[in-house]
Amino acid sequence: MTITIAAPAPASLAAPRVPPDRILLLLAPAVAILIFLFLVPLVLFFVRSFTEFDGTTADFIDQAWDLLLSQAFLTALATTNWIALIVTATVLLVSYPIAYYLTTGTGSGVRIVLLSIVLPYFTSIIVRTFSWMVLLGEHGLVNDTLLAAGVIAGPLPLMYNRLGVLIGMSYVLLPYMVLTLYAAMRAIDPSLLRAAAGLGASGFYTFRRVYFPLSLHGVLSGAMIVYILSIGFFITPALMGGQHDVMIAMLIDRSLEVAVDWPAAALMSLVLLLVTLALYAVYYRLTDIRRLIGAR
Amino acid sequence: MGREPRQGQFDLVEMDSVLAAPSPAAAMPPAAPTAPIPAGAGRGAIELRGLTKRYGDETVVDAVAAAIAPGEFFSLLGPSGSGKTTTLMMIAGFVRPDGGAILVDGEDMTAVPPQKRGFGMVFQNYAIFPHLNVFENIAFPLRARRWAKDAIEERVGWALELVRLGRFAGRDVRQLSGGQQQRVALARAIVFHPPVVLMDEPLGALDKNLRFEMQVEIKEIQQRLGMTMLYVTHDQEEAMSMSDRIAILNRGRIDQVGLPGDVYERPANPFVGRFLGEANLIEGIVIGQSGELVRLRLASGQELRVPRSAGAVTGSGLLFIRPERVEIASGTSVPADPGANTLVGTVRRCSLLGNILRYAVDIDGMPPITVDLQNAAGVAPLPNGAAVVLRWRVADSLILAGET
Numbered sequence: 001m002t003i004t005i006a007a008p009a010p011a012s013l014a015a016p017r018v019p020p021d022r023i024l025l026l027l028a029p030a031v032a033i034l035i036f037l038f039l040v041p042l043v044l045f046f047v048r049s050f051t052e053f054d055g056t057t058a059d060f061i062d063q064a065w066d067l068l069l070s071q072a073f074l075t076a077l078a079t080t081n082w083i084a085l086i087v088t089a090t091v092l093l094v095s096y097p098i099a100y101y102l103t104t105g106t107g108s109g110v111r112i113v114l115l116s117i118v119l120p121y122f123t124s125i126i127v128r129t130f131s132w133m134v135l136l137g138e139h140g141l142v143n144d145t146l147l148a149a150g151v152i153a154g155p156l157p158l159m160y161n162r163l164g165v166l167i168g169m170s171y172v173l174l175p176y177m178v179l180t181l182y183a184a185m186r187a188i189d190p191s192l193l194r195a196a197a198g199l200g201a202s203g204f205y206t207f208r209r210v211y212f213p214l215s216l217h218g219v220l221s222g223a224m225i226v227y228i229l230s231i232g233f234f235i236t237p238a239l240m241g242g243q244h245d246v247m248i249a250m251l252i253d254r255s256l257e258v259a260v261d262w263p264a265a266a267l268m269s270l271v272l273l274l275v276t277l278a279l280y281a282v283y284y285r286l287t288d289i290r291r292l293i294g295a296r
Numbered sequence: 297m298g299r300e301p302r303q304g305q306f307d308l309v310e311m312d313s314v315l316a317a318p319s320p321a322a323a324m325p326p327a328a329p330t331a332p333i334p335a336g337a338g339r340g341a342i343e344l345r346g347l348t349k350r351y352g353d354e355t356v357v358d359a360v361a362a363a364i365a366p367g368e369f370f371s372l373l374g375p376s377g378s379g380k381t382t383t384l385m386m387i388a389g390f391v392r393p394d395g396g397a398i399l400v401d402g403e404d405m406t407a408v409p410p411q412k413r414g415f416g417m418v419f420q421n422y423a424i425f426p427h428l429n430v431f432e433n434i435a436f437p438l439r440a441r442r443w444a445k446d447a448i449e450e451r452v453g454w455a456l457e458l459v460r461l462g463r464f465a466g467r468d469v470r471q472l473s474g475g476q477q478q479r480v481a482l483a484r485a486i487v488f489h490p491p492v493v494l495m496d497e498p499l500g501a502l503d504k505n506l507r508f509e510m511q512v513e514i515k516e517i518q519q520r521l522g523m524t525m526l527y528v529t530h531d532q533e534e535a536m537s538m539s540d541r542i543a544i545l546n547r548g549r550i551d552q553v554g555l556p557g558d559v560y561e562r563p564a565n566p567f568v569g570r571f572l573g574e575a576n577l578i579e580g581i582v583i584g585q586s587g588e589l590v591r592l593r594l595a596s597g598q599e600l601r602v603p604r605s606a607g608a609v610t611g612s613g614l615l616f617i618r619p620e621r622v623e624i625a626s627g628t629s630v631p632a633d634p635g636a637n638t639l640v641g642t643v644r645r646c647s648l649l650g651n652i653l654r655y656a657v658d659i660d661g662m663p664p665i666t667v668d669l670q671n672a673a674g675v676a677p678l679p680n681g682a683a684v685v686l687r688w689r690v691a692d693s694l695i696l697a698g699e700t
Contacts, residue, residue: 199411
């Protein structure tokens with residue numbers, strides 16, 4: 001007769017809890033940086049911009065309304081959100097299979113793909129944008145190759161238009177999505193997929209009913225990050241876009257650099273900030289929900 | 297999908313009323329498989345032919361062969377690394393065999409993907425879908441098979457009652473205890489009435505009491521529904537209490553297949569003898585036979601008698617005797633007894649294991665012999681160093697060839 005012992009519960013590896021007063025101490029550097037390098041300049045910018053305005057408060061409100069309801073601003077707002085939406089969708093569609101491959105694949109292929117996703121992440125956004133200009137320009141690599149191959153008669157307009165903005169932004173934002181999805185997919189227990197197959201589910205059914213729902217919080221997080229980053233984009237659309245692709249950040253830049261209208265710039269910045277915060281609030285709720293739908 | 301308990305449902309319902317599958321007329325769509333008792337049709341015969349799996353140079357499953365009858369509870373028992381889980385994974389279709397075949401009801405399943413094999417499965421960690429509630433977890437195999445909504449409701453309700461989770465349908469699975477999660481996994485595996493259910497150490501994570509409770513429950517459900525059960529475990533008590541037959545795996549091979557009593561009482565080799573519980577294996581030299589008895593001489597010069605076995609043992613052999621078959625009495629004299637072996641020794645130690653007292657008794661010139669005694673009323677442990685006489689019936693012992 002042998003005494004059987006149930007498998008022992010895994011010992012808790014969590015570090016002992018830090019006492020609350022120490023937590024504040026640990027957070028102090030981060031808080032200081034946020035306050036002095038972000039919050040203070042931001043507030044000063046708004047304060048200075050609005051105090052610079054000559055005239056009564058009623059005038060200010062009038063002009064603010066005019067600006068916020070102006071064709072230029074509304075168009076830029078719509079353009080910005082539309083581009084952000086398309087970029088988010090594009091990045092998601094491209095990233096999902098990549099992240100899936102990174103999660104489930106084996107061998108050196110995974111390392112190469114991961115490296116080629118992460119490396120550009122560490123490269124300057126301007127360098128990357130200019131690289132795309134080399135590729136997509138009228139006499140860029142893509143057009144030259146297609147012309148030489150006789151596929152097209154004249155160069156394709158790949159840049160200085162909406163397409164150029166979408167390509168450039170999607171590329172820059174790809175790593176954020178891939179890495180977010182990768183983290184979410186890594187957390188999916190592979191034995192669940194095996195269980196689904198063992199219980200008679202086809203590959204597609206398993207994906208639809210088990211894998212995708214479990215990766216959903218990654219999809220939502222990634223989409224939110226990419227969207228929020230997209231609506232504030234400046235360099236890529238400025239360099240690769242055309243006349244009709246004015247995004248809010250570019251409009252703000254123009255009011256500052258060209259019109260030297262600080263109150264207008266501040267007002268638009270405030271709108272952009274509020275939109276971002278609103279989206280972040282949604283994102284925050286979603287990450288709460290993700291606990292409800294079973295992510296770890 | 298929070299379903300309120302219907303009136304008159306209790307946690308502990310009478311098994312008979314619960315175990316009866318819903319009447320086919322009630323909800324079954326014509327397309328859905330309706331057989332309420334799958335094994336009634338005698339389905340679920342499994343045949344393993346020379347099943348082999350290698351990883352690199354290592355053969356983890358080596359020509360495993362077995363024929364499992366419909367409705368049989370068949371356990372694959374072995375220590376970790378014996379290849380039992382790999383064998384099960386090959387039967388389930390998750391691991392591709394390097395050789396051999398798996399037949400179910402005469403049909404070759406070796407190349408059939410797992411989702412088309414139609415087995416019910418319970419995994420070691422339950423593998424319950426965390427994003428689905430109890431009802432949807434159990435409904436999963438039915439939805440995957442495109443059952444109609446009414447039929448799913450009916451059948452899941454039946455399965456929930458079967459595992460006594462009737463009131464938990466709408467519950468979040470992560471709020472359930474280990475035993476309840478285990479029941480969800482069980483219900484999910486049987487809800488579509490598979491002829492064969494595979495279980496991979498399903499009770500490994502439960503504590504001992506709950507484990508015993510679930511053993512009884514699984515066995516009862518299996519018997520009522522009559523499905524073929526292929527059960528992997530490393531727990532010999534679990535295998536013995538539940539199984540119709542047990543296959544003992546050792547280093548990728550089946551060492552012995554048989555009824556629980558047979559493999560326990562008549563192990564084919566020292567490994568099986570030791571794995572199924574405490575065993576005394578007394579080494580000696582075969583010095584001859586007289587009739588149906590083999591005479592074995594120990595290193596100390598004493599002679600023991602063992603019934604002759606089917607396979608002739610020559611040279612050195614091991615006398616196998618279970619500790620609970622050895623009687624212990626204080627004293628030094630040995631009355632002659634033609635039907636029994638006796639040895640004189642001294643108590644080295646006595647351990648109380650709860651319901652039994654386990655003695656280690658030193659005998660001249662050999663490893664101590666283990667003796668188990670019921671911790672019954674009036675039994676007082678003998679002190680260490682006490683002179684004792686050990687005695688066992690010749691018929692209870694067995695001769696085994698030494699380990700190679």
